[in-house]
Amino acid sequence: MKKASLNIIVAAVAAVALTNGCVAVRSSVREIDLNQKKHFDADFDATDLRSTTESVAEELLASPFLAKQSKPPIMMVAGVENRTTQYVDTKSLTDRIRTILIRSGKVQFINAARRDDLLREQGYQAAHATPETQAAIGKQLGAKYMLSGSLTEMRKKTPRQVRLSRKEWNYYKLTMEVTDLETGLITWTTEKEIMRQASKPLIGW
Numbered sequence: 001m002k003k004a005s006l007n008i009i010v011a012a013v014a015a016v017a018l019t020n021g022c023v024a025v026r027s028s029v030r031e032i033d034l035n036q037k038k039h040f041d042a043d044f045d046a047t048d049l050r051s052t053t054e055s056v057a058e059e060l061l062a063s064p065f066l067a068k069q070s071k072p073p074i075m076m077v078a079g080v081e082n083r084t085t086q087y088v089d090t091k092s093l094t095d096r097i098r099t100i101l102i103r104s105g106k107v108q109f110i111n112a113a114r115r116d117d118l119l120r121e122q123g124y125q126a127a128h129a130t131p132e133t134q135a136a137i138g139k140q141l142g143a144k145y146m147l148s149g150s151l152t153e154m155r156k157k158t159p160r161q162v163r164l165s166r167k168e169w170n171y172y173k174l175t176m177e178v179t180d181l182e183t184g185l186i187t188w189t190t191e192k193e194i195m196r197q198a199s200k201p202l203i204g205w
Helices: 002-024 046-061 090-104 112-128
Strands: 074-083 145-157 165-180 186-201
Touching: 046 090, 046 165, 046 186, 074 090, 074 112, 074 165, 090 145
Parallel strands: 074 145
Antiparallel strands: 145 165, 165 186
16 A cells, blocks of 8 residues: 555656656747847857948948948949858848948949849830830949958867867958949948857767
């Protein structure tokens, strides 16, 4: 009888532990403040993307180059060269810079990435749309300036030796420039640097 009672108690404790364990590992979702600056490792991340693009756009908007323009200049995006060892969606970098600049009303951009789509639509309209709704051919505007850049990195790790953790230093530099398409001269440029240290345990998961 005592053995049966003991078995019941053990089973009850196991059930409680199992229930609490399930609660502990239950999946969950919550909103994260995008303005919260938090890094999980030393790699270039979403926080870096937001901060560097905002800084580049704000500096360009306040630059003497833009101040001397009599009207909003027309630009095209040539992209950012990824010269790091990790995957970085560099189009997201230029998309965000472009969005901030367009919203300011001080810069205009042609949609160079959609030129083939524009030509196809113009061809379709020329063949099938009514004359009063057709997009006029040969009316597209040309860009005066090109926005481009590069993202580079340098990595350094502590050498092999007896320790409980390993330190890693990552340096990133985003260089952005505006080039005059007529003369080929770089009319504006800037650099944004990031240096981060991370400590990782040698044993863990």
